[in-house]
Amino acid sequence: MLELKGLTYQVDNEGGGTTNILNGIDLTVADNKFIVITGPNGGGKTSLAKTIMGLYQPTGGQILWNGTDITNMTITERAKLGISYGFQQPPRFKGMRVRDLLELASGTKLTRDECCSYLNRVGLCAADYVDREMDTSLSGGEVKRIEIATILARPSGLLIFDEPEAGIDLWSFAKLTETFRLIHGRRENTIIVISHQERIIDLADEIVMVSDGKVVRHGPKEELMIHILAETGNGCDFLRGATCHDQDKEG
Amino acid sequence: MAQNKVDINLLREIADLEGTPKGAYNIRKNGQLVSRGINANIDIVTKDDKPGIDIIIKDGTKNQSVHIPVIITETGLDELVYNDFHIGADCDVVIVAGCGIHNAGDKKSEHSGIHTFYIGENSKVQYVEKHYGEGEGTGEKVMNPRTEVYLEKNASITLDTTQLRGVDSTERYTKIVVKEGAEAIVMEKLLTHDKQKAVSEMDVILAGEGASSRVISRSVAQDDSEQIFYPRMIGDGAGFGHVQCDSILMGKAKIQSIPAIIANHPDAQLVHEAAIGRIAGEQLLKLMTLGLTAEEAEEEILNGFLR
Numbered sequence: 001m002l003e004l005k006g007l008t009y010q011v012d013n014e015g016g017g018t019t020n021i022l023n024g025i026d027l028t029v030a031d032n033k034f035i036v037i038t039g040p041n042g043g044g045k046t047s048l049a050k051t052i053m054g055l056y057q058p059t060g061g062q063i064l065w066n067g068t069d070i071t072n073m074t075i076t077e078r079a080k081l082g083i084s085y086g087f088q089q090p091p092r093f094k095g096m097r098v099r100d101l102l103e104l105a106s107g108t109k110l111t112r113d114e115c116c117s118y119l120n121r122v123g124l125c126a127a128d129y130v131d132r133e134m135d136t137s138l139s140g141g142e143v144k145r146i147e148i149a150t151i152l153a154r155p156s157g158l159l160i161f162d163e164p165e166a167g168i169d170l171w172s173f174a175k176l177t178e179t180f181r182l183i184h185g186r187r188e189n190t191i192i193v194i195s196h197q198e199r200i201i202d203l204a205d206e207i208v209m210v211s212d213g214k215v216v217r218h219g220p221k222e223e224l225m226i227h228i229l230a231e232t233g234n235g236c237d238f239l240r241g242a243t244c245h246d247q248d249k250e251g
Numbered sequence: 252m253a254q255n256k257v258d259i260n261l262l263r264e265i266a267d268l269e270g271t272p273k274g275a276y277n278i279r280k281n282g283q284l285v286s287r288g289i290n291a292n293i294d295i296v297t298k299d300d301k302p303g304i305d306i307i308i309k310d311g312t313k314n315q316s317v318h319i320p321v322i323i324t325e326t327g328l329d330e331l332v333y334n335d336f337h338i339g340a341d342c343d344v345v346i347v348a349g350c351g352i353h354n355a356g357d358k359k360s361e362h363s364g365i366h367t368f369y370i371g372e373n374s375k376v377q378y379v380e381k382h383y384g385e386g387e388g389t390g391e392k393v394m395n396p397r398t399e400v401y402l403e404k405n406a407s408i409t410l411d412t413t414q415l416r417g418v419d420s421t422e423r424y425t426k427i428v429v430k431e432g433a434e435a436i437v438m439e440k441l442l443t444h445d446k447q448k449a450v451s452e453m454d455v456i457l458a459g460e461g462a463s464s465r466v467i468s469r470s471v472a473q474d475d476s477e478q479i480f481y482p483r484m485i486g487d488g489a490g491f492g493h494v495q496c497d498s499i500l501m502g503k504a505k506i507q508s509i510p511a512i513i514a515n516h517p518d519a520q521l522v523h524e525a526a527i528g529r530i531a532g533e534q535l536l537k538l539m540t541l542g543l544t545a546e547e548a549e550e551e552i553l554n555g556f557l558r
């Protein structure tokens with residue numbers, strides 16, 4: 001179980017004051033649930049995920065994972081406890097190959113077949129990619145899908161994906177949603193996906209809406225969808241609008 | 252070959268050698284010939300006017316290798332050696348050179364190898380060179396290699412040079428003349444640390460139509476070390492040249508990269524890219540989220556970069 005209690009995160013701003021990014025997040029995610037976090041751009045979704053992973057150190061509040069207080073643990077310690085985070089904008093590495101990253105993620109040497117199977121799950125024609133360098137020769141959508149594959153390769157109890165759909169083509173997206181469905185079907189890990197995509201939201205047990213650094217709504221999917229549709233005006237303008245915007249941004 | 256532990260380790264580091272190499276070889280230790288092997292296609296002859304050897308490879312020699320490692324275990328030794336490679340036409344050979352210094356004393360040990368390659372038409376050469384230094388002594392380990400390559404029509408060479416750790420001071424000069432249709436690929440890998448200094452200067456001359464060359468230099472400078480690169484790609488003919496220099500800075504190290512692309516022909520096509528910077532914080536963080544410590548993450552990034 002993941003418990004966030006009164007989580008706040010502030011950064012110093014240029015004016016010499018502080019800006020609140022997270023404003024007291026309270027959230028409990030039960031074991032083996034599939035949660036989608038959604039909400040307007042700049043609402044604090046990525047910051048929340050980074051705070052759970054330890055990439056951001058919260059200014060206040062507490063994070064408990066399976067009853068253990070991890071608030072002051074390092075990134076490495078959290079990773080070793082089985083927390084994984086797929087970056088919204090993954091970095092590239094000159095010289096490191098796709099295979100190297102998959103092996104570091106899984107913590108063991110992998111056969112070619114094993115590498116391929118992780119890559120296939122995100123719609124990559126694996127044989128072409130295993131030995132490719134993780135450098136600028138890969139397209140944005142390729143890097144993003146390899147990032148997701150490394151998270152799938154990790155033995156983890158908590159999988160956090162940050163806009164996995166961004167920049168990914170329709171065919172890979174279909175493969176990706178299928179993969180999420182399969183993982184969730186096994187009920188072996190808790191999955192948190194930050195997303196604006198209806199088809200991913202559709203897989204969720206619960207939806208969390210984050211805006212202005214707060215959880216503004218949290219509940220079962222069916223209930224929350226009604227609110228979201230109502231709040232975003234005619235039909236699903238919000239969902240469509242946000243998706244287009246993100247694709248522009250990711251190029 | 253009488254060998255002790257130090258020799259065995261040096262040979263493994265610089266030439267991946269365990270025991271006697273296959274193919275032709277010439278092993279030199281502390282300025283003396285230790286052993287030599289030749290065959291019907293490859294002859295090795297000691298020079299009589301100056302220190303060094305001539306390696307003569309017959310036309311049409313394929314799938315053969317030559318190993319010419321040099322090891323130095325004596326403190327205070329200073330040598331200058333001339334190795335000339337005369338490679339015929341239509342060959343396909345691998346040449347493994349390299350120098351390992353184990354300096355246990357307090358005097359400077361220095362090796363300067365001057366390698367000249369004359370590569371015949373349509374021949375393909377892969378040249379692998381590793382420089383390595385070790386030893387508990389305070390004596391400096393110095394290597395100043397000079398490599399000249401003359402590629403005839405449609406010949407090609409891949410120069411793969413590596414110096415990772417242990418060499419206190421190095422000044423490298425490389426000159427390659429690429430005739431029409433020929434190709435030169437240079438891959439240079441360098442890691443310096445402590446107060447080490449490394450200078451690498453290079454002239455690649457695209458001398459004929461369709462000559463092509465790629466220079467890929469990757470370096471890491473740690474601690475207080477200093478590196479300077481002067482790669483120059485000169486288009487005297489309608490050739491294609493690409494220089495790519497990437498360096499990672501660590502500690503208080505300093506790097507200068509002073510590249511030049513010079514077109515003396517209207518159809519020369521020359522590209523240059525260079526970057527110097529620290530390891531990106533995002534890269535370290537990413538690997539830490541996979542369970543690596545900061546130190547392990549750094550090591551993985553460097554290993555990949557210098558692969």
Ligand SMILES: Nc1ncnc2c1ncn2[C@@H]1O[C@H](COP(=O)(O)OP(=O)(O)OP(=O)(O)O)[C@@H](O)[C@H]1O
Binds near residue numbers: 011
């Ligand atoms: N390190 C930081 N320093 C300053 N401001 C930050 C920092 N990290 C995030 N912010 C700001 O906090 C707010 C929330 O950012 P965050 O990236 O968490 O939003 P998001 O909900 O993930 O948005 P999107 O949907 O666009 O990905 C934004 O206004 C952002 O500019």
Ligand SMILES: [Mg+2]
Binds near residue numbers: 045046047
């Ligand atoms: Mg975000």
